[in-house]
Amino acid sequence: MTMSENNPNRPWWRGATIYQIYPRSFMDSNGDGIGDLPGITSRLDYVASLGVDAIWVSPFFLSPMKDFGYDVADFRAVDPIFGALDDFDAMVARAHALGLRVLIDQVMSHTSDQHAWFVESRSSRDNPKADWFVWADAKPDGSPPSNWQSVFGGPAWTWDARRQQYYLHNFLASQPQLNCHNREVQDAMLANLEFWLERGVDGFRLDAVNFAMHDPALTDNPPAPDTGKPRTRPFDFQLRIHNQSHPDIPAYIERIRELTDRYGERPGTIFTVAEVGGDDSEAEMRAFTADDRRFNSTYGFNFLYAERLTADLVCRALTEWPDEPGTNWPSWAFENHDAPRALSRWADDEHREAFAAMKMALLACMRGNPILYNGEELGLTQVDIPFDQLQDPEAIANWPLTLSRDGVRTPLPWTAEGGFTSGTPWLPYGEENLARSVAAQDAANASLLHHTRAMLALRNAHPALHHGSVDWCRAEGALLSFGRSADGESVECHFNLSVAPVALSGLDGDAEILCALNGANPSEIPPYGALIVRP
Template sequence: MELDAQSEQRPKEQPTSDWWKGAVIYQIYPRSFYDSNDDGVGDLPGITARLDHVASLGVDAIWLSPFFTSPMKDFGYDVADYRGVDPIFGTLADFDALLARAHALGLKVLIDQVYSHTSEDHAWFQKSRTSRSTEKSDWYVWADAKPDGSPPNNWQSVFGGPSWTWDARRGQYYMHNFLPEQPDLNVHNPDVQAELLDTMAFWLDRGVDGIRLDAVNFMMHDPALHDNPPVKNDGSKRTRSFDFQHHYFNQSHPDIPAFLERMRALADSYDGRFLVAEVGGERAQEEMELYTRRPGRLHSAYGFLYLYAEALDPELVRSAIDLWPSDGVTGWPSWTFSNHDAPRAVSRWAAEADREAFANMALLLLVAMRGNVFIYQGEELGLPQAIVPFDRLQDPEAIANWPQTLGRDGARTPMPWQKSARHGGFSGAEPWLPVDSRHYDLAVDAQETDTKSTLNLARRFVRLRAQYPVLRTGAMRMSTAARGGVLAFERGSGDDAILCVFNLTPEEADWSLPAGWRIIEQINSDRSEGALPAFAGLIASRT
């Protein structure tokens, strides 16, 4: 059932400071969005050229993954200059043009900031490694070797191997939670904090509307360098040395919230700015609450509950509701089913034969969630995880752990814009990652004129969320009426309540619409009485 075509794509104007609450945010991975100069890599002018597509979805904001100066050892998450644009993406003037165009289209703009580590090429690290007595000698985490020359402790890095690399120039080890080329900042240092806050102000002054803070819980370590305790061996297969430890001391220091409060105070000195954190790890939920629950900390946070889940079922959603109750006390959540770090949800959660039906249902479910919603580029097209052959892999984690991990490249391949064009219309040159052959038929132009395409359904669903404010900010509670693979929950209460029902299985399920409800949206269903078809979803309001 379609909404009135004239319905607003965005919610009615709300206070500037509250625009983010319940917002739908579209994530753009710049390397893979659109290449404007035919060098095989997406860029800022390319994003600007394609912003009309994003605006047509009816989303509130875009989030740009890193475009800063970088040697690209981790594709931009190794920053060599926080205030510079890498030439492969363009210039600061190109960013300003992008920002102006986005604002003209009614889109807010969020940027990524990585404050836990830099590139080894950053001028700060180059100065820090020269001597133990420079003004930046304590800007990174340095430690002496043990008497036998081995690293200071047993900490392991996310990408495998010790978190320590020996530097002969300084005669010490430096710490890196990620690649050796990504040394960890010593964010305990007040001078480092001051510089990071100045960096944040640089972008806020430039007009960005919010910041997504990468790897927030990695920003501070235990200065005493205690060993991490081992994880009890339960017989499960581990592909990374990182997974053999509880990460109590290399990250998650109790001083992190105090620095987040300084960030929030700075953001609040501007009008309507938004801060959202990425928080992963075994204590992610505890830390997300810690970083958002108390007034004066971050606006929101998201973790990896859905991103790494192998199956989508009612219990997974129930656990999310339980973790973020509508109690007015717990912080405000953000949710995403896919992003640049995880295999695309449609490939994790559905068989290839069910891909389109599942992708459509999952989009409706996502926009029905309480909290902020992140849609990853290509999700609105129903793109499956791309198959990238070993000789085309770029992701250092995938290469190091091949073939034991899927890696991240399969979620980072170019956006297909034109079905019949070379490289899907992404670039006139061979792209940095190949376009999956299955993605051509899902290109934007192939879906544009089909009212039942995933693309047009995505537009419809986002418009539905805008039309019913209760879907943006209303309470969320599970219904006890559903059984098996049927997920049912209500948003809001009383006359404004919305009922959301989804069959998460490939089989028909028993279910009937209760009396007093009227269907306002549905997918993969003809409203058969007493039955809910496979991967059906529906939204109903009070009659």
């Protein structure tokens, strides 16, 4: 029985653990080397065995795959490499039969240049969709309308000879920017969401929402101050205040919420979690989730690109979102399809096993929705992809300074030989990761896979960990401690985020130990140990 079933007034997603599936790399059913929807369906029993509540499936829509599905050519069609709509329906049915909710990505700010909307929009300046994308005349000298830069490098404007105008693209030139100021565009995007709601999805992860609207005056962005960090792209040289984050975006979000509230068991049960990155992400996260009229949660970047996991970093993240009415319910991830594997950033080889176990315990104890990226439960590390095998357009364009996203997108190793496909995988497994296969870890009781199941079971068994408040948080050097409570239960969580033991004092001698990890005890926590107690 899930926590939401224990309390029908609490939406299912509040405290839920979500498992992100990157379809290209999860399971291939037909031997072409690329994962697909039937492959996902065939492995959902494994996902359910982890103790998660939902899956988030990254884009599987019709696409030329210039950005591997985030360049959508048809929001309502499954790309043939992933299967067909019937395969999607079968996946949803199987997930629901196993008690798993289904979330899917929705790309809200742009399309592929092969989308029918853009094909029509670029055909003339007076067609019905002429204003569905962001078009602008050249400056008198022929240069782009503003100085805005693309995330992937170079100007955010590309000249189109058919219209004799520039079009905006915050990402690849093949990803033209939707003009979401246009009410017709909003209506069309809402209709796309409704298409998938009618097919039974339980929520959406909404991509790049803060890029959905721009400053119509096309004001130049000011230069960004030099912080001393390497700047690998022209995008890093600007304060991006005019090409994104327009103040009208929250009103658009309210329209999305009005739609999703018409579905699910009752209003608020269709889960919406927005990706929000950038220099002013905290303010936008609050605005995008305000007053229970907008999104349910936002997907923070606090940990995704952090070079180190520190007690102070975790405390800041937890205390930014207090348990107060109208305040954002957070969602946390330590890694995803865009961010490098956490173990490769945060742990050395000697301590990697202990660190991985502590990291999983920490994620399970944090207030919010933990999001596990496929393979994280196995302790997969970042794979070094040679330049001649790179697929990631950002890595190719900015080689060698940008860390390749391909290294975190490698196929899931189901067996020691791979087991992902009967053909040649689209990316290499990585020899180190083959030793961490599902089969090997299923057979070893002390594995990270079994530990992940145990940590999620612990979270689900204790209201304080599942959906409780954070009552206090302390960062004392490498010692991270916080208290959580809900439904009359209180739990204390202590983590050592260093390679040296730390002393622990002040614990009630009668405290019930719920988890003592890596040799932790009430007086001392060894390197990367954890102690979770109920006073």
